[in-house]
Amino acid sequence: MSTMWVYPGQGAQKVNMLHDLPEHPLVRHYLERASVALQRDVLTLDQPEALASTEAVQLCLYLAGYISSAILLDAAVQPDYVAGLSIGAWTAAAVAGVYSFEDGLKLVSLRGQLMQKAYPFGYGMTAIMNTDKSQVITWVTEVYQKVGKVYIANLNAANQIVISGSEQAMAQVVEIAKNQGAIAKKLNVSVPSHCELLDEQAQQLVQAMENIALHPAKFKYLSGTSARLVHATEQIKQDLIFNMCRTIDWESTVQVAWERGVRLQIEGLPGSVLTGLARKVFKEGSVLSFQTTRRDSLIVAMRQQAIIAD
Missing domain, CATH: 3.30.70.250 (Malonyl-CoA ACP transacylase, ACP-binding)
Incomplete structure (x- = not known):
């Protein structure tokens, strides 16, 4: 039996989502690193005015998902699989160590800027x-x-x-x-994601990723676009770049995870949208979210699943 951590896409954001992160030394650690990398105070990104920006929304989702996962990893538990819906895939790849926290942050920032500039309204x-x-x-x-x-x-x-x-x-x-x-x-999304209208913006990300150091994924990476397990680093890169202009098949992604033996899914911050969707597939096992479940309960569930797997 296996475990999977999943990360939501746009629409899951909420005001003060970074301010409301749990009390843990790693929260300040990563928020400070993010502020240095972006050369601005990231705690301004989760305010109402800022969240009108696609870039701010995507950065907040990346930070919340990554930091909530770092807290669990700090408790010596780790998933077998990671997957994310849309921008959540960029979080999943970062958690799996495909690129550094800072590199992922800068790429997410650029991604959001490209999408927002192309379709500011309408x-x-x-x-x-x-x-x-x-x-x-x-x-x-x-x-x-x-x-x-x-x-x-x-x-x-x-x-x-x-x-x-x-x-x-x-x-x-x-x-x-x-x-x-x-x-x-x-939906609370101001751009036309996952269609050909963003083909040009995806192509611009190709050049941006040319000089980014990429590494083999430490956890199995399930594509939310193709619903397939992606092994090669170059293939993960292509999956990330083009997920903004390709249809997301999250239903099949969850089904594939189930068929591969995943019996515990944990949704990283924020929200629990993916948790609700997974319950329709997970007829056995557990579907939990960091948002609505005590941290110690998440850790216990991960450890119990590891015992079952052994």
Whole structure:
């Protein structure tokens, strides 16, 4: 039996998420290192005005996920697998040691800047629920043929599909969906992630990563895009660079983890969105989040799973 740590994407952010990190020496340690690396006080990033910025949101998610994992690693527990949804994949790779904490931080900053500059307004993402993938694909195709700029972005669960694109095009899909009995929820994401609208921005990340020192992953890296285990460092690099412009298949990622024997999933800070999605797949075992579970309980669960695995 195996364990997996997972990291959420945009939409999981909340005000004061860095200020609310748990009391632990590593919290100040990494926040200070981050401030030095970025040459600004990172504790300003989790305030309401700052969180209107895609860059600030992605930096906060990276920091919260990485630091919560560092706290668990400090307790001498570690996962067998790591995976992340969208920006969460960059956290997963950093936790696995594919690149340094600081290098990951700078790349995440650039990623957020590129996405924000390309689409400062008029675009976003919407979750369509209470229906299935085939229906959403039909609705998206219908609207795309008329006005373009709307795409399938995330396959989060069998009945939760996220679309991405212009506000105008998404509104047309939402109208069709609601008329068919589906539920739509606008996500707290201001850019059209996981579609071809970000192809150019992904290409700009290729050059940025050319001089970054990369290392073999210490933990098995599951791609949230392809739902496959990725071994080679170069392949992990490509997975990270292009996940902003490719559809996320999180439902299959969780299913693959289950089929590979994962029976304990822990979601790093912030939030518990991925925890809720995993419960639909994990019919046995445990699905926990750092946000809603006592730290000592997480550590005990990890140690118990290690005993079972032996």
